[in-house]
Amino acid sequence: MIERFLEQTHFEDMEDFRKNFRLKIPEGFNFAYDVMDAWAEEEPDKLALLWTNEDGDCKRFTFLDLKNLSNRAASYFSSLGIGRGDMVMIMLGRRYEFWITMLALQKIGAIAIPATHLLTDLDIVYRIERAGIKAIVCAGEAYILGHVSKAVAQCGGLGGTVQTLVSIGPEVPPGFHDFQKEWTSAPDFVRPAERGSNDDILLMYFTSGTSGEPKMVAHDQTYALGHLMTGVFWHNLGPDSLHLTIADTGWGKAVWGKLYGQWFAGAAVFVYDHTRFKAEDILGMIERYRITSLCAPPTVFRFLIQEDLSRFDLSSLRYLCTAGEALNGSVYDTMLEKTGLKIHEGFGQTETTLTLGTFPWMEPKPGSMGVPSPQYDIVLLDADGEPVPDGQIGEICIRALPGQKPCGLFQGYYREPEKTAAIWHGGYYHSCDLAWRDKDGYFWFVGRNDDIIKTSGYRVSPFEVESVLMMHPAVVECAVTGVPDPLRGFVVKATVVLTAEYRSQAGPELVKEIQAFVKQTTAPYKYPRIIEFADELPKTISGKIRRVEIRQADGAARRP
Numbered sequence: 001m002i003e004r005f006l007e008q009t010h011f012e013d014m015e016d017f018r019k020n021f022r023l024k025i026p027e028g029f030n031f032a033y034d035v036m037d038a039w040a041e042e043e044p045d046k047l048a049l050l051w052t053n054e055d056g057d058c059k060r061f062t063f064l065d066l067k068n069l070s071n072r073a074a075s076y077f078s079s080l081g082i083g084r085g086d087m088v089m090i091m092l093g094r095r096y097e098f099w100i101t102m103l104a105l106q107k108i109g110a111i112a113i114p115a116t117h118l119l120t121d122l123d124i125v126y127r128i129e130r131a132g133i134k135a136i137v138c139a140g141e142a143y144i145l146g147h148v149s150k151a152v153a154q155c156g157g158l159g160g161t162v163q164t165l166v167s168i169g170p171e172v173p174p175g176f177h178d179f180q181k182e183w184t185s186a187p188d189f190v191r192p193a194e195r196g197s198n199d200d201i202l203l204m205y206f207t208s209g210t211s212g213e214p215k216m217v218a219h220d221q222t223y224a225l226g227h228l229m230t231g232v233f234w235h236n237l238g239p240d241s242l243h244l245t246i247a248d249t250g251w252g253k254a255v256w257g258k259l260y261g262q263w264f265a266g267a268a269v270f271v272y273d274h275t276r277f278k279a280e281d282i283l284g285m286i287e288r289y290r291i292t293s294l295c296a297p298p299t300v301f302r303f304l305i306q307e308d309l310s311r312f313d314l315s316s317l318r319y320l321c322t323a324g325e326a327l328n329g330s331v332y333d334t335m336l337e338k339t340g341l342k343i344h345e346g347f348g349q350t351e352t353t354l355t356l357g358t359f360p361w362m363e364p365k366p367g368s369m370g371v372p373s374p375q376y377d378i379v380l381l382d383a384d385g386e387p388v389p390d391g392q393i394g395e396i397c398i399r400a401l402p403g404q405k406p407c408g409l410f411q412g413y414y415r416e417p418e419k420t421a422a423i424w425h426g427g428y429y430h431s432c433d434l435a436w437r438d439k440d441g442y443f444w445f446v447g448r449n450d451d452i453i454k455t456s457g458y459r460v461s462p463f464e465v466e467s468v469l470m471m472h473p474a475v476v477e478c479a480v481t482g483v484p485d486p487l488r489g490f491v492v493k494a495t496v497v498l499t500a501e502y503r504s505q506a507g508p509e510l511v512k513e514i515q516a517f518v519k520q521t522t523a524p525y526k527y528p529r530i531i532e533f534a535d536e537l538p539k540t541i542s543g544k545i546r547r548v549e550i551r552q553a554d555g556a557a558r559r560p
Helices: 014-020 031-042 063-079 097-108 121-131 142-154 179-185 222-226 228-234 252-257 260-264 279-289 298-304 329-339 417-423 462-469 500-505 508-521 547-558
Strands: 047-053 058-062 087-091 111-114 135-139 164-168 201-207 215-220 242-245 268-273 293-295 319-322 343-348 354-357 368-372 378-381 394-399 428-437 443-448 453-455 458-460 475-485 489-498 530-533
Touching: 031 063, 031 097, 031 222, 031 260, 047 063, 047 279, 058 063, 063 097, 063 179, 087 097, 087 121, 097 111, 121 142, 121 201, 135 142, 142 164, 164 179, 201 222, 201 252, 215 222, 222 228, 222 260, 228 252, 228 260, 228 343, 228 354, 242 252, 242 279, 252 260, 260 268, 268 279, 279 298, 298 329, 329 343, 343 368, 354 394, 378 428, 417 428, 453 475, 453 489, 458 462, 462 475, 462 489, 462 508, 475 547, 489 500, 489 508, 500 508, 508 530
Parallel strands: 047 268, 087 111, 087 135, 111 201, 135 164, 242 268, 242 293, 293 319, 319 343, 489 530
Antiparallel strands: 047 058, 201 215, 343 354, 354 368, 368 443, 378 394, 394 428, 428 443, 453 458, 475 489
16 A cells, blocks of 8 residues: 555665655545545455444444445435535544544545544634534534534524534434434445545644634645654554554544554554543553554553553553653653563654654654654754754754645644744744754754643643633633643643632632633643642733743742
8 A cells, every 4th residue: 555655665774764755645635535445445354443442342344344334424424415625523532433434524525623522612612613613523422412502502503604413322412413323324425526636625623822722723635645654654553553542533643543644554443432541441452452553642651650561461562652742761661671662752743744753763762752754854943043953952843845845734724824924934834842953863852932731642722721710700810831740741730810809718629619610611631730829920021921930930849
């Protein structure tokens, strides 16, 4: 399969890889047809997806199964009036229907907007209004259905922006189509005559920022092809691999590790549908299903090594990868000692595919993101836009001249040209992430030049949390920052100034009340685990809150 999309498929070493990696990008590329259906023709009985859940249910899907099921789903969605260019939000968690839906939407040219099932109606309303969402496909669970129904009602009800609601699961409220009942009677699928363009939008993710509401990251059809690098050369997968990436389908990491790149390699994707992460359960899955490859954030590896690994047969594992934050050296050493496997780190953003990585020909340096992917021309630039020498901190930037967008880099922020221009100018995409490069060419992450918080693999915008906190009657002003945490990387902290009537109540009970309020109002992972009450917030002369001063004070307080 990969020979169709690479000028050279085998590389002797990193130097060969760096010099000779070249993608072949066909016009009118469509992953669902050109990769998945192609596999179904070549090896119809080959395992593509192995799904199981907490109840012990298990389903195996071959490439032919996924072709047939996605065709049926594509026909069904078309019958509901969903077509080319329509925005479709998907809230399915780890249900196996997520993969069928993603492929089906691509076959009819609709635009997928994966979203976490943890969103509340406040979050959903924003996404409906900003993206002009036409349809929502969600799991038939009371929590999700309730928030979707409230959000649609606030946006004028069905027939407004949102015209179609589809429930997949046990509950189907009034106004929702019953996927499981209706899709079996869909007519035979007829592939659209229009081939489509590589510039057509494939999917969009909402990503958090620090100066406003989440932005819409628009990726074109070649984004899927950009992940060939992720699955084949970073995860180091082959046709006999069974790969597990631990990520919810509402986040970009899911298509990094559970969809595109893995199937270029002909590997099988393993999915464990669970509601709450338990390290011993993941280890049990590896043992029971003989998983060969695992990618997870460092937080997960920290949880794994707290278990007695000798209780589990992990001999099937052949390769480990991580991304999302810097890997602690002690975690790396422990996994190496217990499993004999090195952890290969990588780096990228919602706006990109794998940007930096520790590839198979390299010796990992724990804590380093690795070296630039040959897919991108990466430089570290200072504040004046000049390259920095080894050992000095600079911003990770990708050379992207007009008309020469690298495969895998996003098109821009949908409907926000000003925000796109703010980070994509002067012939470079500016990542807003800071790093330094050592003498061997390895990159080391330093932090962001904005205030984004990465906690347990999630990206949290201070602005979003602050907006919710300000809705509580006790809060007159607040600032949200990240505090280093040995388990989660960072935890969310809120420094809060109380209204006069609540000042006398400052204490543990009010902390719990405010935390519960945030959990109920927005996605629970955003809530501040630490709340500190203050008389005032540090500000600039123009009145802007100086979060950096709060972070510095926290750092000083924690230093020995």
